Amino acid sequence: MKGFEDVQPLPIVTELPDELCQIMYTEEYKQTMGIARALLQKQEYSKRALDLTAKVIGLAPAFYTIWNYRFDIVMHMAEQEEDAARLLNEELDWVDETTLNNPKNYQIWSYKQALLERHPAPNFKRELPVLELMINDDTKNYHVWSFRKWCVLFFQDFSQELSYSDLLIQKDVYNNSAWTHRMFVLKHSNPDREQIDLELDYVKEKIELVPQNVSAWAYLQGLYENFLSGSYDAGILQFAQMLTNNVTDSAESPETTLPEIESSYALEFLATVYAKTDATKKKAVKAYQALAAKYDPIREAYWQRQISMLE
Template sequence: MEGFEDIQPLPITTELPDELCRIMYTDEYKETMGIARALIQKQEYSKRALDLTAKAIGLAPAFYTIWNYRFDIVMHMADQDEDAARLLNGELDWVDETTLNNPKNYQIWSYKQALLERHPSPSFKRELPVLELMISDDMKNYHVWSFRKWCVLFFHDFTHELSYSDLLIQKDVYNNSAWTHRMFVLKHSNPDQKQIQLELEYVKEKIQQVPQNVSSWAYLQGLYENFLSGSYDTSIVQFAQMLTNNVTESPETAQTSWPEIDSSYALEFLATVYAKKDSTKKKAVKAYQALADKYDSIREPYWQRQISMLE
């Protein structure tokens, strides 16, 4: 390979005749990885080694050893550069370009974290555009959401997060990733009771828009369990009852005549609330039975299990 004439590539295969399953590497791959192995062995931290890792990552984006070698090279260069921030910013730019072609590559995101941890002046603002681009491309990309959460904690910056999750929820109220991120932000930002009351009104509004949405009901329950000591007030019970046609309040109903309701998740919510007190456990049993009989019969064994735990 040009520029590496002085390097004897190390073999990446054993070439043993009794190999169970020999991998058919291309000549380009064998040459590139063979040179990379030789450079790693020599502990060479040069510009040409850095360029080679870019080629190797292009051939095998998930090759952890090459990512680790690249990091060692960059750190070595940063230690010798008077403007380490400029060098690391350039490396972050390169990572962003690579990320666009490998959005679900775990190594990329851990590599970015390692760079930011060593950066003399890291910036969350710099990370936001690529994060928003990646999330808009795939709303459920676990790696991107995990990295965003890491950034929020690393930079101790919650400024953008509630408004950003709201934007995503407005676009798609079923976006469970956005609801989960919103709860994550609340758990780590120490909201006061006024903020929690605003969140309760927020999620109730979203539930009224789409009653049959498990994400918003889970968020509502999370608010009570995490910030209100699991103490469900009368108003929220009445709110859920309105969406269940008061199934739990009516006289005993035959299995074949359960009324229509707006939300099975509202009924599950009520069952959870009622199961907390001995005085309302019968209502919880009725709610679970209604779910088993009609509103969520596909999970009948689960609902029957819930009933057995109460009786």
């Protein structure tokens, strides 16, 4: 390979006679990997070694040993560089280009974290465009969301996260990743009661828009459990009852006379709240029975289990 004539590639296959299956590597792959192994063994931290790791990662993006080697090279070069920030910014630019072609490669995200942790002047705003681009491409990409959460904590910058999650929820009210991120932000930003009340209004508005949305109901319950000590007020119970046609308050009736309701998740929400106190456990049992009989029969075994725990 040009530029590596002085390097004797190390073999990447054992060529043992009792191998169950030999992988049919291409000559390019064997040569590239062989040279990379040789440089790694010599601990060569040069520009050509850095360029070679980019080629290796292009061939095998999940090769974590090469990612570690590349990181060592970059750190070694940064120590010799007067402007380490410029070097690390160039490396972050390279990572971003690689990320767009490998959106679910977890090595990339841990690599970016390691670079930012050692960056003399890391910048959250620099990370936002590629994160937004990738989330727009796949709103449920766990790796991207996890990295965004890490960035928020690392930079201690929560200033735009609620508005960003709202933008995504407006586009897709079922986006559970956005709802989860919103709760994550609240848990780490110490909101006061006024903000929690605003969040309650926010989620109720989204529930009224689409009553049968488990993400919004989970968020609503999370607000009460995490910020209001699990103390559910009469207003929120009435809100849920309106979407369940007051099933839990009606007289005992067979399955055929159960009314239509707007949201089985509203009924599950009520059951969960009613199960908290002895005075309302009968209502909880009735809610679970209705879920098992008509509104969510696919989980009948689960509802029956809930009932048995209350009796």
